Amino acid sequence: xxxxxxxxxxxxxLIKPDISAAPTLVRAVxxxxxxxxxxxxxxxxxxxxxxxxxxxxxxxxxxxxHNRLVTxxxxxxxxxxxxxxxxxIAAWRGLMGPTKVYRAVYSHPESLRxxxxxxxxxxxxxxxxxxxxxxxxxxxxxPEFDAEGWLERERAAVE
Ligand code: RTP
Ligand code: MG
Numbered sequence: 001x002x003x004x005x006x007x008x009x010x011x012x013x014l015i016k017p018d019i020s021a022a023p024t025l026v027r028a029v030x031x032x033x034x035x036x037x038x039x040x041x042x043x044x045x046x047x048x049x050x051x052x053x054x055x056x057x058x059x060x061x062x063x064x065x066h067n068r069l070v071t072x073x074x075x076x077x078x079x080x081x082x083x084x085x086x087x088x089i090a091a092w093r094g095l096m097g098p099t100k101v102y103r104a105v106y107s108h109p110e111s112l113r114x115x116x117x118x119x120x121x122x123x124x125x126x127x128x129x130x131x132x133x134x135x136x137x138x139x140x141x142x143p144e145f146d147a148e149g150w151l152e153r154e155r156a157a158v159e
Contacts, residue, residue, distance in 0.1 A: 005086060007155065008084050008151060008154055009085065009087060009088040010082055010134060011082075011088040011092050012081070012128045012140075013092055013125065014080055015081070016072070016078060016122070017075050018124055020045070020077040025116055028116070029112060029116070029125070033083065033092075036091065038084065038085045038091070044142070045079050047076060047078065050074045080142070082138055082145065089130065089131065092128075096111060096124075096127055097112060097117075098113065101119060101120060101123055
């Protein structure tokens with residue numbers, strides 16, 4: 001019997017300034033994500049202004065870490081990536097590991113945050129946490145990219 005592949009999904013990944021400033025680390029992250037069978041559908045390197053970082057993380061306004069988070073993500077270059085894979089949202093969060101680096105180190109020592117994260121804030125990477133946030137964040141970084149059209153064409157191509 002033929003197995004039915006899970007449908008492709010898109011997610012938005014960020015390589016944060018602690019990693020993006022170091023080309024060797026960026027290459028290591030790209031090697032890990034391609035080994036995990038993610039496809040990089042769109043990518044751009046950019047530096048966010050502080051107001052843009054505040055807009056990106058508006059959901060965390062009022063949290064105790066909001067100011068240090070916004071300061072950090074606008075402090076240097078980012079890589080923004082649209083990643084495609086079956087179950088991409090959960091798979092990318094799994095590859096990143098837990099938010100807090102000390103947890104990542106103890107419970108998921110192979111995860112990207114365990115290997116490359118520095119602190120709870122400077123944890124190297126971001127991944128969308130739901131289909132809704134993936135759509136919002138893809139639009140935020142790639143307003144010209146037609147995510148639904150891309151998925152439709154990919155699905156049609158495998159049928
Ligand atoms: P992300 O949004 O970056 O993928 O991370 P996440 O869902 O795992 O974590 P979230 O709760 O959404 O937090 C967003 C980012 O805020 C920073 N943070 N710092 N205790 C702290 O200092 C603290 N807690 C969170 C991290 O950069 C986290 O990824
Ligand atoms: Mg989050």
